[in-house]
Amino acid sequence: DTGVSQDPRHKITKRGQNVTFRCDPISEHNRLYWYRQTLGQGPEFLTYFQNEAQLEKSRLLSDRFSAERPKGSFSTLEIQRTEQGDSAMYLCASSLWDSLSGNTIYFGEGSWLTVV
């Protein structure tokens, strides 16, 4: 049983460049989440997909950020014109809701972004 997979694990980019992260959720999980975590803080919610539909975006997600989940399976998070303040770990998570066990969210190992 594979977990949530994220790629790349580490990315160093120059300010102003675009970066894209990919997330492969646990197979058959219909819910997919993106979170951002900075050093010494808990993860902060960015956005959520139910299948291919993006149903909520945090106000943290500026217009430089865009996320997609085109076929309801993997997802991408793109950051355009990166700024130093974007340096963080970007966490992907997935879940499968059911009436018995509710909604338990499983996280990937994260993609570290450093903007220089």
Added chain:
Amino acid sequence: GNSVTQMEGPVTLSEEAFLTINCTYTATGYPSLFWYVQYPGEGLQLLLKATKADDKGSNKGFEATYRKETTSFHLEKGSVQVSDSAVYFCALGGTSYGKLTFGQGTILTVHP
């Protein structure tokens, strides 16, 4: 809105000591509560959960009881090991789709 408050860290213990990490929450409705653990350089791993009042979640010797009357979900372990050194996050899942709200995390260091 929903919020989670964890005890300030870092927490430093000797091996085999008793561990308590306090967590209190503010939420509307009936949230689910979770503890996640994060080892250095890694993502979050689900440690345990409780979905309704008076439920006790347990895993790997860790326990936490969902106390609605005190809005708390304190994490406990009777005898910690060096391998338990990590950051522990309390989280609340309060919406219909389960978006998590996290506390700020508590760093635990266990010395031999």
